[in-house]
Amino acid sequence: MPTRKPSDVIVVGAGVVGAACAYYAALAGLSVTVVDRGPVAGGTTGAGEGNLLVSDKEPGPELELALLATTLWRELADLLPPQVEYEAKGGLVVASGESGMRALREFAARQEKAGVTAQEVPGDRLHDLEPHLAPGLAGGFLYPQDAQVMPAHAAARLLRAGGDRIRLHLGEEVTALLTGPGGEIRGVRTTAGDLHAPHVVNAAGTWGGTLAELAGVHLPVLPRRGFVLVTEPLPRVVRHKVYAADYVADVASGSAALQTSAVVEGTPAGPVLIGASRERVGFDRTLSTEVLRRLAAGATALFPVLGTVRAIRTYLGFRPYLPDHLPAIGPDPRAPGLLHACGHEGAGIGLAPVTGLVVAACLTGAEPPLDIHPFRPDRFPAPESTPAP
């Protein structure tokens, strides 16, 4: 039976970000209670491909997070059991024409100044890296720092690695935040009773905005839907994470309309995963054949050999999207005791460890490993309240 004893911190959300926050807080000596209304990895974590990418990020605060995260993931890979399936497979971004190649070259040059390793691959060398790529591509860039993990195991094994300092309360939904006389956070009320702690970390992912609301603060996390198409198991036909150059533009876009770009990668278990689509349609779980058509068309254009391969399932998830595409990480000055660790959009798996490290530093009063000002949770102006009619 999980106890309801007070702890040093309550983490709301048992996805990979919540798990990493709990792990690093436990590592720093804190006792942690993790509460989730569902199971471990039941939300967006369970719907992710497990990308740890630097290749798709412009120089800026998110790339700084990602670079630190790649180092942390390498450490974690040695520490966590092999089920986490950490694989430093490298990313390969390809361009079909010369103008696309020029844009990639310019983008990579800026990334290299920020510390990213990017190697130009001429068109006639692409098949050394990916023998089944379509012929006639202009070239591409190889990003050896890109890696992949199995997201659900990443979350589950991080929680286990925290040992006795982490207590799990699954199947309990947070219905209110408990506060003291000065408005300071004292814990949470769940469907199974009260849990007490002087700090609460909002790691509720796509539902982080709702939790913030319970604390009376504004954090505009919106769902950005994505589909992944999964093929029957295959011998390794795709070795890297391979994507077309327009993916970067799609990731950076704020448009609500449907965007798709081909992202193809193999997995240790055999199936090939095909992404990526982005659209803002709320929490609509309806299958979109148009998305599937575009994903299949994009993947077979990059890898014609996949044409005869069958898709056996597709799944969807809701990326937690904030308007400026940066996550909210750190203490919320509007609600003393509340910290946020959400809004990572499609990069939550990759950025989880660095987020956890920052949160643990904030909880223990240590210096965060990087400047967290760009991620401050109160950076979005509250919408003008309209008087009730």
Added chain:
Amino acid sequence: MTTSPSEPGAPRARNTRDDTYDLAVVGAGSAGLAGAVTAAGLGLSVALLDASAHTGGQFYRHPAPALGAVRPEALHHDWSAFSDLRRRLAESSVTHLSGHHVWSTVPEADGTWTVHAVTGADGAAERPARVRARALLLATGAYERQLPFPGWTLPGVVGAGGAQAMLKSGLVLPGRRIVVAGSGPLLLAVASSLAAAGARVPAVVEAAGYLRYARSPRALVTNPRKAAEALVHGAALLRHRVRVLPGRAVTEVHGTDRVEAVTVSRLDGDWRPLPGTGRRIACDALAVGHGLVPQIELATAVGCATRPLPDGTLGLALDDLQETSVAGLWAAGETGGVGGAELARTEGEVAGIAIAARLRGRQGATGRTAGLRRRRDRMRAFADVMATAHAPGPGWTAWLDDDTDVCRCEEVPAGRVREAVADLGARDARTVKLLTRAGMGWCQGRMCGTAVACLAARDGVAEPPSERRPFAVPVSLAALAALEGTADTPHPEAP
């Protein structure tokens, strides 16, 4: 070729907007056939899609004509009802699209439906096909529920429904001495077919106790045909000296390369095997099944509401005229809960009348179907009694060793599922799948879904697996890519 003139060389799916059918029916078993011919008889243009080359579905599965079966009806009761439907189909204007594997149905903005199928999926020339219709009737039937046990992956262990299907379509027996086991009314039918076809059936091992039927005498009395059916099977079993062993289960299969014997154990009221009661029965095959699971993924993919059934499965929630919670989408037969061919036929007819009334803008379906609906409700009540009587008890997982494979596709043993629940924070079939790969393989959890859900349930009572399975059949990427697309959305921020 065989049967109706509309079967071979059926017209290709119409592909233009103007060629929208009034009704598309998915599934040409009892429910679908009845719905299609009823609606066509009321003046609707109807397309009837089915994966098989023949009509009849699973229940009226029959040999390919090339096998030269003289009397395919010998293996069926109620064959006349089917031949009647088949005759009506041949005389109707229904477009029968055989060999169409439907993988998705999509509601369009203008209120019509697009049915996506692939043809030739069994061979090399796989091609996408599309049918548009103003209304949709899903009659996709059910598939067999399996509960694993030590040794269930040995050659010689077949599904009870599968054994019946092999017999009906190929006139093949899975062995010479066949134990029939599991739970549900199908077992008696399977055992009597196998015995009639010449196999020795040393025992029918039924996990439930038949006493549970006695708790609902009213449903029994008002369904005399069902009682008669049971008597027919019972008499056949007596004639072939087949023992029925209620309250017992096959808890282990023995053999090295194939089945040599099974251990049958007594169960307590929760289906937990009672220690020391195991008895060996020699056999060379085991036909096993635990009832049927409604095949509803096409409907749940578009958000249709479901209802939990008394046997722990999920069926579609339907209104009094067979419409789902999604307007314009009707369902009939096993999709609303397993109840047999006669119920399916009745529901198909109700749906056909209701759809015609809706499309023709007329009231009156309620009045015209009053008698049919009364019959349906009576048979549904009986189906619920059966489902309750044969619901797996929560103790059945006790006959699983930790090293018994639960998921055959991905070779995931029970112990790994238990670990995911106890140590890793899984609480449902979905997270078990993510953490163990159980259900991720070729069958997409159709085989192991029930077992995984039961093992994931902490209090022993599994929630019916509610996860959506968007592809009703696997589809090649080339076929997906060839779907008619909409114009690309411009990328505002793209260079």
